[in-house]
Amino acid sequence: MTTTDLSPAPRPLALADGRPAAAAWPLQLGVVHLDHASWGAVPLVAQTQQNRLRRQVEAWPGRWFAALPARVAAARRPVAGFLQVSPRDLALVPDAGAGRSVVYASVPPRPGGEILVTDHADSGVSMGAQRLARRWGGQVRTAHVPLDADADTAYACVAAGLGEATGLVVIDHITSVTARRMPVRRIAREARKLGVPVLVDGAHVPGLIKDPLSGLDCDFWVGDLHRFGCAPRATAALVARTDLREDLFPLIDSRGAPVPFPDRFDSPGTADATSCLATPAALAFIEEMWGWETARTYMRELADYGEEIIGAALSELTGDDCRVDVGMPANAMRLVRIPSPLAATAAEAETLRDRVAQELGVAAAFTSFGGVGYLRLSTHVYNTAADLETFAERGVPALWAWSRKRSRE
Known part of the structure; x- marks a missing residue:
């Protein structure tokens, strides 16, 4: 051509x-901007909303933080609607990496077990898996998936790495390094048969796939809202729909720790939560325009x-x-x-x-x-x-x- x-x-x-x-x-x-997937870009309407919220924080900090859990809970509802999941299954976290870290810190220990990843995983996924494997006294097993692999081939490559020693599967929904999808639904179903927990990294998914969790029977799913969703940065969704979610806790303990999932994630201490509170404005802007x-x-x-x-x-x-x-x-x-x-x-x-x-x-x-x-x-x-x-x-x-x-x- x-x-x-x-x-x-x-x-x-x-x-x-x-x-x-x-x-x-x-x-x-x-500047020619051709790398939206890495960091996203926040529309002015969402920045204006976030700045307005920041002024409220500084005008009366005590009142702001007292009401913050209810504000975060309210922000979860439109985000859950955007992803077409229940608000009771979704927590807001700073980014997909934070969501993965929450899972790595809480997944049931498997002494001597393996964490299965693919060779398309980015460094953040791999490093977290390596640390978890060291805590288990186990190892990371890496499944090779050819770049040109279709859904059947990719599934077979990952499924071949599952075994009695597998304690966790971490699979990209859309890979960062190679810009391809993985057959996450089939992989999750296969892992479910073996009783192996599955973490799906959907960092690039929100905004690109209409109903990303439809038919996806995984234990944990994380997705950045600041990439294709155009939300202010430090905003991501952690979706958990099995009993394992009861052991998920924020990376930083706060007064919300005793309450159930996902409410315990609505109390981020003194962190700047205005990014997640302004996220609905970004999502609505694209939809309305x-x-x-x-x-x-x-x-x-x-x-x-x-x-x-x-x-x-x-x-x-x-x-x-x-x-x-x-x-x-x-x-x-x-x-x-x-x-x-x-x-x-x-x-x-x-x-x-x-x-x-x-x-x-x-x-x-x-x-x-x-x-x-x-x-x-x-x-x-x-x-x-x-x-x-x-x-x-x-x-x-x-x-x-x-x-x-x-x-x-």
């Missing part, structure tokens, strides 16, 4: 007054276009096919293979990210899997085809030039 064979670009979304969707975000002008279904469709179509145009530009320049066969692609996240030896390791990927930001004015994510470097695109409603075309025109030649220089060194 050449750049002349590309599909038409999706039409940009606009605000009700006709301005570009990006006008609802305070993103720095002159475009509707989440329209937003998801646009993000997917734009990600498809970006993968196509940037992949074609790289392939045309390098002479290699830079398209990537991801077996179960995620909605608004795509991989494009970049010229070797760029981003051959995770550390090199981070260095390349910083160089692209500094020299090209592009916020982009680069990842490494199996010694191969990738550009990980992620889009949101504020992005347009022009953002992706800019990277194809400026970023692709730079990556090619840098790779050739590295190869000669």
Whole structure:
């Protein structure tokens, strides 16, 4: 495929007054933002709400913190509605990492047992699993799942790692490193047959999948609301629907400790809870302006276009096919293979990210899997085809030039 064979670009979304969707975000002008999945971006309406709440905190701290548990409980309801789960099954935590840490600290001990993960798990998942394995006197077993594995193959790869020694399965709903989905429902069902607890890491899921927990029989599920949900940062959901949730406690003890799950998570001490309280404003903004279904469709179509145009530009320049066969692609996240030896390791990927930001004015994510470097695109409603075309025109030649220089060194 050449750049002349590309599909038409999706039409940009606009605000009700006709301005570009990006006008609802305070993103720095002159920077091409193509990495929504890493940190998210908070719309102005949610920032305004959070700032209003912060003024209330400082106006009368005593009154604020006395009423805080009820405020957090009220905020859980629209979040639960967004994820289509019961508010009684959902606690609000700072981020997916905090939710995982809560689970790692409370899951029933299995002396000498194994924690099963995949080789697509990010470092936060793996490090927590390693610490838990050390406490158990056991080990982490890593299932290899090929990048191009379809649902059947991915399921078989993970299921093969289950055994009598397995004490916990930790599986990504959508992987961060490789931007692919995993067959979490089938894996959870298989683990349930063996009586093995399952933690599903859905860090990237809220906002990308309409009803993410439908048919998912897992013990624990965590998902960041600040990524595709556009909530203020330090906001995530921890969903627990089995008896094991009675042993879940916040990482920091507070006066709420004696009450049941999830109410005990509604008393975060003196932590700034305004992020979770402003989350409903962010979720409602997307719904009221475009509707989440329209937003998801646009993000997917734009990600498809970006993968196509940037992949074609790289392939045309390098002479290699830079398209990537991801077996179960995620909605608004795509991989494009970049010229070797760029981003051959995770550390090199981070260095390349910083160089692209500094020299090209592009916020982009680069990842490494199996010694191969990738550009990980992620889009949101504020992005347009022009953002992706800019990277194809400026970023692709730079990556090619840098790779050739590295190869000669």
